[in-house]
Amino acid sequence: MFSKRSLCIAGVLVGTVMLGGVFSGCGDDTKSNEIKIGANFELTGNVANYGSATFDGLQLAIDEANEAGGVNGKKIVLVKADSKSEASEAANAATKLISDDKVKVLVGPATTASVLAESQIATDNKVPVIAPCATSPKVTVDNGAVKPFIFRSCFIDPLQGDVMATFATKTLNAKTAVIYIDSSSDYSKSLGQVFKEKFEAAGGKVLMEEAFLQKDQDFKATLTKLKTANADVIFVPAYYEEVGKIVKQARELGIMQPILGTDGWDDTKVVDIAGAAALNNTFFSSHYSDQDKDVQSFIDAFKKKYDHAPNVFAALGYDAGKMLIDAIKRAGSDDPEKIQKAIEETKDLQVGTGKITMDKDHNPIKSAVILEMKDGVKVLKEKITPQA
C-alpha cells in the first residue's frame, strides 16, 4: 500500500514545509540601516482589490521617501503579509509581522473588521498601527477609551454620513430617502445608520432600508423594490465595484432620482461600469477633488508608477505612508513607542489628499469634498472644512 516512492514524496513535502518554517522563523536579522514596516493587507480573497490598491498607494509613498534618501538616513523596507480578506488571518498576519519580521509599525488592513482583529495584538506588542481606510469609529476608540496605538489616515463614518445627510436635505431639498447598504461591510452599515439619524433629525423621512452583499452582481430585484418607494434620493454608501453596477441597473430600471454615496465610490471604475450617462445626477463625499492643485502631484506620481489613476484606497494608502514617514522623521528613531508619540502629534501635514492634523481620538482632521458626476467627470460640488 505504501510505496517507497510516495513515502519519499510525502516526506520531502512535509520536510520542506517544516524547514521552511524553521528558517523563516529564524530570519529576523534586521540590518541597522533599515526600518521595517509591516504592510498587512487583503492581497487575496474577497476584497483583494481594495487591499492591493491601498498597498500600491503605500508603496508609492515609501518609494518616494527612499528615493529621497530614506528617513533619518535609513531605508524603509515594506514587509508584506496577506490577511486573505479574513479577520482571523489579519490577526495571524499581524502576529507574524510583529514577532517574526520584527516590524516597527503596521499599516493596514483595508477593512474595519480586519483592523479590529489586528489592533489588540498590536496594542499588546506596543506597535503602532495606521489603518488607511477603516472608517468605523470603533477602530480607534473602544467604549469611550482611545486605543493608544491605533491611528487612521481617513475620516470616520459619522462625518461622511453627516455631510451627505446635510447635502441631501439642504442642497437637494430631499424630503424622503431610501438607503441601500452593503450588509457585509461595517463601513457601509455604520454610514447607513448615521445618514438615517441625521436625515431624520433634519426632518426627512427614510422610507425603506435594503441591503446587498459584497460581490453581488445582480441588484435588480432589490432595486425594483426600492423603486416602489419613489423617494427623493437614494443613499448607497458602498464600494465602487458594486456601486457601479447598482447605478447602472437602477437607471436601466428607470430609477432617475439622485443617488448619493460616500468615499467608497471614488474610483474611475464606477464610470467604466455604470457608464457616464447613468452616473449623471449622482453625488458622493470624498477626501479630495482631482481638480485640487495640492493633489495633482500625487495623482501624477501614481499614474507614472502604475499606469492608471489612483482610486480612493490608493490615495488613503499613500496618505498613511506619508503620515508614517513624517512621524518617523520627527521621532528621529525607529522605536515603536516614539513613533506612536510622533503620530499622535501630527499637525498640518501635507499628504496626498490634503492637510491633516491628528485629533485626540486618533482620527485625522481633514477636509471633505462632495463631488458630482457630470458626464463621467468628477466635479467639485462642495468643500467642507471641518472645525478642528
Add this chain to the structure above:
Amino acid sequence: MDFMQQLVQQLINGISLGSIYALIALGYTMIYGIIKLINFAHGDIYMVGAYIGYFSITMAHLSIVPSLIISMVVTGLLGMLIERLAYKPLRHAPRISVLITAIGVSFFLEYTSMYFVSPTPRTFPAVFDNIAYHFGPFIINGQQMLIFGITFILMVALTYIVQRTKIGKAMRAVSFDTETAQLMGIDANRIISITFGIGSALAAAGGVLVGVYYNSIDPLMGIMPGLKAFVAAVLGGIGILPGAMVGGLILGVIEALVSGFVSSTFRDAAAFAILILVLLFKPSGIFGKNTREKV
C-alpha cells in the same frame, strides 16, 4: 407599482438572472453527466472565458462576435487541457481525490489569473447599446433578452447535438456505460475530452455575456456563479440539459422573489434551502430518475 406589477417585474429580473445560471449550468451538467465529477473549476473556467473575451475586445480591438468565438474556442481548449492533465490520470482514483484536484485546479486558475491580471476588477467596454424596452409598466432591456435568447439557443443546440448527432450519441453512451461504449468502438477518452471542451466553451460564452451585461469582471468572479450553477444543475437533475436550464431559471426567480419581497441578504440561504427541500423529496432533482444500487 402595486404588488402584481412588482411581482411581474421581479419574475422578469429573476428569469434574466436565471438565464446566466442556466448558461453556466449547461456546461456543468454536461461534464458531470459524462464523468460524474463535480468540476469545482467550472466557475473559474467561466472567469477565464470572460478575461479572454475582455482582452480580445480591448487589446485586439475585435467586436463582440469574434471575441465571443475566440473566447469559446480558447477556453474550450483550456478545458480539454485541464481534463487531460489534471483529471484523466485520476480516472480510476477515489472520487474524492478527483474532487480535491478540482478544487486545486480552481485555486490555480483563480490565483494564477490574479497574478497576471491583478485582483482589481476590469470593466468591459460597452460593446453595444443597451436599450430598455418598456412594456406598460415593465422594463426589459436588450441585454437581458439577449442573454436569455443565447442561453435558450445554446440549450436547444446542445440538446440537438446530444440527442441527434453521432458525437452526442457517443457522449450519452459513454455517460451511461463507459465500458459498453468502448465495445462499440467509441474512444471514451476522446469523447470525454470533447465534452470538456464543449462544457468549457459554454462557460466561456457565459463569462463573456456576463462581462458585457454587468460590465465588470475579476479573478474571483467565478466562485459564486459556479456554485450557483452547480446548485441549478442539481436542482434540475444533474446530467440533464433541460434540467440545468429549468434549475437555473428556478434559482434565478427564487432569488429575485426573495430579494424583492423578503431581503436580499437571505437570497442565497433561500436558494440553498429550496435545493435541500427538493433533494429531500426528490433526491435526484426535478428531472432526475431515481436509481438505487442493486443488491
Add this chain to the structure above:
Amino acid sequence: MNSLRKTDLIMLVFGVALFIVLQGLITGRILNSFWQLNLIILCINIILSVSLNLINGYTGQFSLGHAGFMAIGAYVSVVLTTNFHWPFLIALLAGGAGAGFLGFLIGLPTLRLYGDYLAIATLGLGEIIRITIMNIEYVGGAAGFMNIPHNTTFTWAFFLMLATLFIIKNFVNSTHGRACIAIRENEIAAEAMGINTTKYKVMAFTIGAGFAGVAGGLFAHCFYIINPTSFTFMQSFNYLIMVVLGGLGSITGSIAGAFAVTFVSAGLASWPEFRMIIYALMLILLMFYRPQGLFGYIEITDFKIFSRFRGGRKS
C-alpha cells in the same frame, strides 16, 4: 488486552512530553508569538480535520458543511463568554453541544441523500447557517462579533486537541466506530450485519459537528473578533483538503493533513502572490501521486515500533 491501555498510555505520555517541549519553547521565547499562534491554529485545525474525518473518512458520508458547525460553536461560545461571562471551558462545551445538536437535527433528514447530492446539501446547510448568523444583529451581523476575550492559549488548544483525539480514536476503535466504518465500506452489507445505518450516520455527523463546534469556540477566542466570512464553504473545503491530503480513514493522516496545510499556509505567508498558486499545485500533485492521501488507512500505531502494543486496530 492490556496492550490497548498500554498504547493509550504511551500516546498520552508522548502527548504530554510534546506539550512540555513546545510550551518550554514558547516560554523560553524560542518560538515567537507567530509560531505560538500557528501552533494554536494547528491544534484547532487538527480538531476540525479529525472530526470531519469521522464523517467523511470513517463513515463515508460526504459532508462539505463543516465550517457551518464551526460557526455555531464559535458564536454560541463567544456569546456565552462575552455577554454572559460564563467560564471558558463551559462555554466551549456549550458551543460544541449546540453544534452537535444542530448536526443531529440537520443530519436526520439530510443523511438520506447519497454522494454528491449529500455534498451539495451539506455545503448549502453550512452556507445557510452562515447567512443566518450574518442576519442576526445581536451577534454583530456581517460585520462580526467584537471584544471577545482572548482565552485560547496553547495549553487549552493542545489539551482539547488531545481530548478530541482520545475520544475520536476510542470511538473509531469501538463497535460503534466499526459500525460507521462498515457503512463506509458497504452500506448494504453493514445493514445485513445488523447495523442501524441511519443511527450511526447521524451519530457520526452529530459527534463530528460537536467537535467542530468546540474547535469553533477555540478559534473564536483567539482573535478578539469573529465574523461570518471566516466560515464560508471555502473554509469547509480547507478542512476537507486536510482530511483527504492526510488520508481518509486515518487519524494520523488527519493530523498530518492539518499540519501540512497549516504550515504551508504559514510558511508561504511572505509570498502572498504565490501562496495560493503553490498550494494549488501541491494539492494537484499530491492527488496525482497519492490519491489515497499521505497515510491512506494507516495509523502511526500500525508501524512496526508500535506492533508490540497493537490492540484492536487493523494493520
Add this chain to the structure above:
Amino acid sequence: MTQLLKAEGVSKSFGGLKAVSDFDFYIDNGSLVGLIGPNGAGKTTAFNLITGVYQPTKGNIEFDSNSIVGLKPYQITQRGIARTFQNIRLFSELSVLDNVKIAYHSHVKYGLVEAVLRLGRYFGEEKRVEERSMELLRIFKLDDKAQEIAKNLPYGAQRRLEIARALAAQPKLLLLDEPAAGMNPQETQELMEMIRWIRKEFGLTILLIEHDMSLVMGICERIYVLEYGIIIANGTPGEIKKNPEVIRAYLGGEA
C-alpha cells in the same frame, strides 16, 4: 419439527415486471434447504425479500412465528437471519478480523460513553469479540490471514470470510447466496463439509442458493426449484434429479 421461516403468497414486482410471484415455502427448524434455478429465476430476489432489502408487493413472511414484513434489514438481522451475497460484499478495505468483528455489532454490550472513555465493560467485551472472531476465523481456516486486507484474499477465501462474518451475527437462519461460486471442485468439497459442520456446531438452519449442483445435491435435505419467479418443484435431491421439469429448466431445452 417447527417451521422457522414461512412465506405465504409472497409476490414482488418491479415496475409491473413480476420477479417473484405467489411464493409459498417453509423451512423447518434445523434443516438445510436449497434454492436452485436458472439465472434470473428470482432466487436472489427471494433472499432480498426475506432479509428486508425488498418489501413484498403482497404476501406474508414469518420468522419464528412473527411477521417480519416491514422490518428494516438490520432489524431482521437482529432477530436472527444473516446472509451472504452473490457478488461478495465484504468490507473490502478492512482486515479479515475487522470484517468479522463488525458483525458482532448487535451483540456487544457496552454503550457509547463506555467506548469513548474506555470504561467498564469496554475492554472485557472487546476481548470477547476478538476471541470469538478469531475462533470463527480458525473454523474457516482464515486465522492466519486475520490481519490481511479482505480484498487481497483469494476468491475462495473471500467466500469463506463472508460466511464467517454472517455467523458472527449469531443467526438462527443463515442464507447463503451462491457460496461456492468461483471455487474449484476441491474448495467446493471442503466448503460442503464446512457447511455441514457449522450447521451442527451452531445449531443453524440454512437456506442456500447454488449453481453448483454437486454442492446442492450433496448436502441439502430439501430443494426448491425456481423458474421465472415461480416454484416449479420441491423435494429431496433424489426427487429433484429425476424431475423432468427441472432437467428441462436447468440443462436447457435441447438435451
Add this chain to the structure above:
Amino acid sequence: MGTMLKIDNINVYYGAIHAIKGISLEVGEGEIVTLIGANGAGKSTTLRTISGLLKPKSGTITFEGKEIAGLAAQDIVKAGISQVPEGRRIFANMTVMENLDLGAFIRKDKEGVQKDLKNVFERFPRLEERKNQEAGTLSGGEQQMLAMGRALMSRPRLLLLDEPSMGLAPLLIREIFSIIADINKTGTTVLLVEQNANMALSIASRAYVLETGRITLSGDAEKLAASEDVRKAYLGG
C-alpha cells in the same frame, strides 16, 4: 480453415485476484466455438480480455495474424471483433434505433450501414417494430436481440457472445440460438460463452470447459455433449 483468433497462455488479474491462469485457445475462421463453465470460472473475463477491456498480464492474443493484446477497446472493434456483453448492457435510456446507430459508430460507409440495418431488421423484425422505443422498455428477449443486432452493426468478422441465454424463457433461448447459428452461416465467426451447456454444445463445433480460471476440458462439441464429465460438472454426481 485458418485460425482466426489465437490466445496463447494469457494470465489476467483483477486487483490481487488471479482470474485467468494461463488459458490458451483457438477459434478457426467460420467456426462456432463455445466456452462453457460455472459462474465465476473466468468465461466473461476471457471475453473482456479479448475485447481489450482488460489487459492480460502475460501471454499473447492474435487476431488474423495481428497481435491485439493491449490494444485499446475501440481499436479491437475496428480490427473486426465485436462483443455482445453479459447482461446485454444495452443503452437503456436511448431508443432502439440509437442503440443500433452506436453499433455502427466506427463505420463511415453510410450505404453499407443502411444495408446492414436492413439485414438486422430482417433478422429481428421485432426491433424494427420498436425502433423508436426506449431500449429500457424492451423485454429481456428483445434486449438480447438488440444487443446482438447492435454488435452486428459494426460488421464484425468475429462475434463474441457472453451468456445470451441468461434469464430468458426456453422458447426464446431456442430462437436466440438458432439466430446465432444463422449468423454464423452467413460468414461470421462466433465465440460463445454459455452456462446453458446443452444449448451451447448443440450449435458449436468445438468447446472448451473452463473451471476457476483454467481450461479443464476441450474438444469436439458433440463428444463433449455426450461426455459424463460435463454432465457431472453441471448436475453433480
